[in-house]
Amino acid sequence: MKRRMTAALLAAATALSLGSCGGGIVRSEDEFQKAMHQSSTSRLDAICEAEDGYYFSLETLKGPFLYFLDKETKAATILCGKPECPHTDDTCDAYLRVYELWTTGGRLYYTHYDYEERRDGVADLGLRLHSVGTDGKSRKVVQSLELVPGGDTSQRTARPILHRGQIYFPYSGVLYRAPLGGDTAKDAVAIWGSEIESSGGVEIGGMTVAAGDLNALGYALWADGDLVYFMVNLPQPGGTCRDTLFSYDTVSEEVRQVWEVPGPDEVGRWGEEGVSVDQWYILDGFIYFFLSQNGLWRQSLAGGAPEKLGDVARDVPYGTGIFSDEYFCLMNDVPDPSYGNAVLTFGTGPSLVYGDAIYVYDLTGAPVAALDISALYDELQGLTHCMPVFCDGEDVYFVAETCTVTGGPVTEGIWTTPAQKTYTRYLYRAGIGTGELAQILSWT
Numbered sequence: 001m002k003r004r005m006t007a008a009l010l011a012a013a014t015a016l017s018l019g020s021c022g023g024g025i026v027r028s029e030d031e032f033q034k035a036m037h038q039s040s041t042s043r044l045d046a047i048c049e050a051e052d053g054y055y056f057s058l059e060t061l062k063g064p065f066l067y068f069l070d071k072e073t074k075a076a077t078i079l080c081g082k083p084e085c086p087h088t089d090d091t092c093d094a095y096l097r098v099y100e101l102w103t104t105g106g107r108l109y110y111t112h113y114d115y116e117e118r119r120d121g122v123a124d125l126g127l128r129l130h131s132v133g134t135d136g137k138s139r140k141v142v143q144s145l146e147l148v149p150g151g152d153t154s155q156r157t158a159r160p161i162l163h164r165g166q167i168y169f170p171y172s173g174v175l176y177r178a179p180l181g182g183d184t185a186k187d188a189v190a191i192w193g194s195e196i197e198s199s200g201g202v203e204i205g206g207m208t209v210a211a212g213d214l215n216a217l218g219y220a221l222w223a224d225g226d227l228v229y230f231m232v233n234l235p236q237p238g239g240t241c242r243d244t245l246f247s248y249d250t251v252s253e254e255v256r257q258v259w260e261v262p263g264p265d266e267v268g269r270w271g272e273e274g275v276s277v278d279q280w281y282i283l284d285g286f287i288y289f290f291l292s293q294n295g296l297w298r299q300s301l302a303g304g305a306p307e308k309l310g311d312v313a314r315d316v317p318y319g320t321g322i323f324s325d326e327y328f329c330l331m332n333d334v335p336d337p338s339y340g341n342a343v344l345t346f347g348t349g350p351s352l353v354y355g356d357a358i359y360v361y362d363l364t365g366a367p368v369a370a371l372d373i374s375a376l377y378d379e380l381q382g383l384t385h386c387m388p389v390f391c392d393g394e395d396v397y398f399v400a401e402t403c404t405v406t407g408g409p410v411t412e413g414i415w416t417t418p419a420q421k422t423y424t425r426y427l428y429r430a431g432i433g434t435g436e437l438a439q440i441l442s443w444t
């Protein structure tokens with residue numbers, strides 16, 4: 001109890017020091033940014049929204065750089081104001097490797113795995129939270145996101161989230177929260193998993209989950225108002241796993257199981273029966289989810305049957321979807337035929353290719369627009385895949401990736417030099433109301 005109070009007080013102090021409004025008013029940028037957590041493409045997945053635009057990180061051949069996309073001009077610029085900087089190496093103000101990116105109180109926050117060279121070798125400092133000014137300057141270490149720096153024993157699969165001044169993060173299979181700017185080792189509060197770790201196994205949803213399962217469980221974190229959610233892949237009889245959603249009430253601190261992925265008896269056949277939903281989004285007590293070859297659904301987290309929304313699967317049987325508070329946008333990319341009789345894997349990545357249209361629906365499943373982007377396949381030589389990143393209500397943003405092959409496998413003696421593959425990525429937007437297609441920037 002004492003620890004809880006300390007955490008609450010620190011959270012309040014942090015909120016004040018960050019210039020938050022008092023009187024229980026929560027600024028929108030202090031809320032978990034749902035639409036910014038939709039990208040499953042590793043090409044552009046660290047992105048956050050500020051009042052006037054979006055900050056994001058691009059991994060290029062010259063290194064990782066931060067960019068800003070202006071909401072008004074819809075143009076992107078590198079986050080470096082250094083005169084005559086060529087933006088090509090780590091002397092650039094925008095040079096920054098980030099895993100997650102948030103903004104609050106006029107600064108950017110990001111996570112990074114830190115190592116430090118010491119006299120007796122390299123010290124593993126683990127995952128830490130840093131902050132940087134929106135000009136790329138004044139970088140600071142904020143706090144560790146590990147209870148013992150560098151001590152995480154799990155394969156970290158969940159990405160931390162920031163919601164109302166608290167960071168939610170996994171550490172060694174246990175889910176924690178800690179106040180932003182606090183001392184994690186002292187202030188972190190375990191939300192879920194510690195019971196499993198200490199008792200060696202607990203009953204969840206009729207199954208015994210052992211401590212050893214925790215590394216495989218993973219979490220996909222989410223927040224909506226007073227509730228923080230985490231999706232867990234619970235082991236099932238027969239060796240499969242099932243997406244199961246829990247909620248954590250930030251006021252009462254109660255954890256409840258609120259949903260699990262429906263079976264074919266509830267929704268009919270779909271591409272990955274009883275395993276994982278392809279994309280999901282939680283808004284106002286409902287979970288919206290897309291099932292490959294089956295369509296778009298929603299279900300109340302207070303109970304009740306799943307409800308099919310429109311006839312999305314008729315337009316797009318496969319695809320990669322992104323949600324916003326208004327829309328579900330589905331790119332019609334398909335499993336890569338070079339993988340043979342491809343099984344869709346969780347997320348997208350290299351197992352999907354093509355994509356030449358984006359279908360936009362409102363959250364009742366009614367069609368809003370079908371955006372034809374097939375002209376890009378004529379314009380961009382070697383275009384292999386288009387992948388959606390986020391939707392801001394006006395535009396759908398997506399990455400187009402081209403691959404050009406030069407040279408060929410050359411064998412000299414025992415050495416074979418493979419063909420050189422060069423990937424170029426382009427950030428595009430497609431106007432939902434206008435159908436306008438515009439290139440924002442490109443990188444290699």
Ligand SMILES: [Zn+2]
Binds near residue numbers: 088094
């Ligand atoms: Zn620069």
